[in-house]
Amino acid sequence: LAPWIPVVGLEIHAQISSNSKLFSGSQVQFAAPPNSLVSFFDASLPGTLPVLNRRCVEAAVMTGLALNCSINKKSLFDRKHYFYADLPAGYQITQQRVPIAVNGSLSYSLCIDNKMSQMVTKTVRIKQIQLEQDSGKSLHDDTRCQTLVDLNRAGVGLMEVVMEPDMCCGEEAAAAVRELQLILQTLGSSQAVMAEGQLRVDANVSVHHPGEPYGVRTEVKNINSIRFLAKAVDYEIQRQIEELENGGTILNETRAFDSKLGCTVPMRDKEGKQDYRFMPEPNLPPLILYDTKSLPANMNHQQVINIDWIQERLPDLPSVKREKLVEQYGILPEHSFTLLNEDGLAEFFESVVKQTQMKPKKVIGWILNDLLSYLKQHSLTVKESPVSSILLADLLNLLEKKEISSTAAKRVLAELWKGEGKTPLEIVKEQKLELLQDQKELEQICQAVIDGQENEVIMMVLG
Amino acid sequence: QKVSVEVLDHLEHLALVDFRDSEGVERLQKAIQFADQLQEVNTDGVEPMDSVLEDRWCLYLREDDVTEGNCTKELLENAREKLEEYFVAPPGNIPLPKLEERETFLQGS
Numbered sequence: 358l359a360p361w362i363p364v365v366g367l368e369i370h371a372q373i374s375s376n377s378k379l380f381s382g383s384q385v386q387f388a389a390p391p392n393s394l395v396s397f398f399d400a401s402l403p404g405t406l407p408v409l410n411r412r413c414v415e416a417a418v419m420t421g422l423a424l425n426c427s428i429n430k431k432s433l434f435d436r437k438h439y440f441y442a443d444l445p446a447g448y449q450i451t452q453q454r455v456p457i458a459v460n461g462s463l464s465y466s467l468c469i470d471n472k473m474s475q476m477v478t479k480t481v482r483i484k485q486i487q488l489e490q491d492s493g494k495s496l497h498d499d500t501r502c503q504t505l506v507d508l509n510r511a512g513v514g515l516m517e518v519v520m521e522p523d524m525c526c527g528e529e530a531a532a533a534v535r536e537l538q539l540i541l542q543t544l545g546s547s548q549a550v551m552a553e554g555q556l557r558v559d560a561n562v563s564v565h566h567p568g569e570p571y572g573v574r575t576e577v578k579n580i581n582s583i584r585f586l587a588k589a590v591d592y593e594i595q596r597q598i599e600e601l602e603n604g605g606t607i608l609n610e611t612r613a614f615d616s617k618l619g620c621t622v623p624m625r626d627k628e629g630k631q632d633y634r635f636m637p638e639p640n641l642p643p644l645i646l647y648d649t650k651s652l653p654a655n656m657n658h659q660q661v662i663n664i665d666w667i668q669e670r671l672p673d674l675p676s677v678k679r680e681k682l683v684e685q686y687g688i689l690p691e692h693s694f695t696l697l698n699e700d701g702l703a704e705f706f707e708s709v710v711k712q713t714q715m716k717p718k719k720v721i722g723w724i725l726n727d728l729l730s731y732l733k734q735h736s737l738t739v740k741e742s743p744v745s746s747i748l749l750a751d752l753l754n755l756l757e758k759k760e761i762s763s764t765a766a767k768r769v770l771a772e773l774w775k776g777e778g779k780t781p782l783e784i785v786k787e788q789k790l791e792l793l794q795d796q797k798e799l800e801q802i803c804q805a806v807i808d809g810q811e812n813e814v815i816m817m818v819l820g
Numbered sequence: 821q822k823v824s825v826e827v828l829d830h831l832e833h834l835a836l837v838d839f840r841d842s843e844g845v846e847r848l849q850k851a852i853q854f855a856d857q858l859q860e861v862n863t864d865g866v867e868p869m870d871s872v873l874e875d876r877w878c879l880y881l882r883e884d885d886v887t888e889g890n891c892t893k894e895l896l897e898n899a900r901e902k903l904e905e906y907f908v909a910p911p912g913n914i915p916l917p918k919l920e921e922r923e924t925f926l927q928g929s
Binding site: 375376377381382383384390391392393394395396397398400402408409410411412413414433438440441442495496497498499502503504505506507508632634637641642643644645656659660662 | 836870879882886888890892898903912913
């Protein structure tokens with residue numbers, strides 16, 4: 358049987374973190390009374406016009422720069438037409454002809470063989486990033502055979518990030534999305550919380566034999582978490598391979614991932630091939646961005662976006678943060694990955710290191726093995742940890758000064774998790790866990806033990 | 821060159837426009853012919869124009885402030901059907917009736 362090469366591309370929609378919407382001044386907020394965050398423009402009432410939100414443009418530029426894209430100094434807006442109840446205008450304003458950023462790349466890491474000890478770096482090309490409007494939300498009421506429409510989300514700014522089909526499996530897709538999520542959160546351009554719909558991923562999957570052209574691809578939607586993304590992609594790859602090996606064909610269709618069944622199913626309500634009738638958005642002139650060289654002399658500061666200015670102010674991206682952690686503290690790359698993977702863990706680690714004499718290489722063990730596993734067991738975030746960095750640092754200091762043993766330290770930590778407000782020193786005293794340093798006292802104890810176990814001692818001496 | 825029945829049907833589905841009778845189709849044909857005159861102009865090497873104001877029309881950038889919204893009642897006044905502050909819509913797109921099922925008379929090529 359000839360081998361199959363799976364090909365996976367991703368279309369990711371990230372909600373821009375902004376106060377107001379892309380083209381109107383209504384508020385962006387997750388849970389709010391239905392249709393309370395809707396302006397006349399969002400509801401597509403006649404006579405309303407789009408007005409571009411500066412913050413949304415800055416978010417897209419930041420993201421483009423972080424993903425090594427070329428920023429298009431002139432980009433255009435277009436209308437994409439289709440009918441759906443949650444799209445009141447009958448079209449979405451997007452950037453189809455010339456998007457704001459193109460030709461970037463994203464590097465991400467994978468563990469080989471499920472071990473954290475061996476990591477490999479991969480790259481996926483970013484085809485483009487475009488600004489576009491989000492649609493409203495449809496709640497399907499099947500019992501009453503109707504759809505309830507809430508337009509609170511209609512018009513919220515989105516960045517669509519298109520990743521080329523450089524990935525080959527669910528694990529790669531998941532790792533790439535995870536890294537993108539961390540980058541967006543670091544930049545602040547999107548909070549990228551999948552559970553709140555701030556990050557939505559559609560996967561394009563196909564398979565082919567080596568040397569042959571790419572196979573027909575399917576689009577998989579309704580993926581609600583990074584874990585499910587990996588599952589959905591792997592399932593679809595398998596499904597296509599089985600279908601083709603059984604002599605079947607793959608339809609160029611859209612499928613939905615069913616998380617309960619763990620499979621993809623064809624989506625209903627797809628009326629043949631969509632014709633979006635793209636046309637330039639007549640109410641918006643081209644979006645012009647500047648850099649230090651092309652900065653116009655007499656323009657209102659507020660009307661100018663300077664790409665170089667944004668570039669200079671980009672924060673350290675996750676990959677840079679990891680390198681710095683490894684360099685500064687001598688920890689392993691895998692450690693830095695875990696530190697950045699948990700919200701607040703890297704800061705916690707650095708805080709402990711500052712407050713203790715214990716070497717960072719030893720501290721990291723306590724952070725990753727003891728602290729993190731406890732938090733995971735109890736489904737707590739770092740912020741919710743009953744053990745603060747100060748308490749842990751105090752404990753590690755006692756250990757470092759050899760006032761307690763390692764075993765004792767673990768016992769103290771177990772006690773600290775109870776969050777009763779006791780300090781490590783107090784617990785050590787309470788449970789009498791101090792290491793004895795006095796030679797004479799130690800000899801006395803040993804002698805007493807030997808004296809008390811005469812028979813056993815004789816047995817041992819006789820061999 | 822006449823507009824084929826298939827193209828007509830496709831257009832009607834896309835735009836939810838009913839061309840109704842042969843007169844309507846004839847008007848469409850004439851409109852297409854009129855617009856086709858644009859093809860006679862040689863635009864090789866000429867950048868498409870987005871606006872007559874060219875460089876002078878700057879896209880206005882708005883500050884990211886919340887200035888609108890909170891008019892649920894007003895918006896819902898326009899709704900034919902509502903349910904507790906939601907707009908009520910049919911369960912899915914209602915497809916145009918198939919060509920054969922339509923009562924209106926369509927004369928194609």
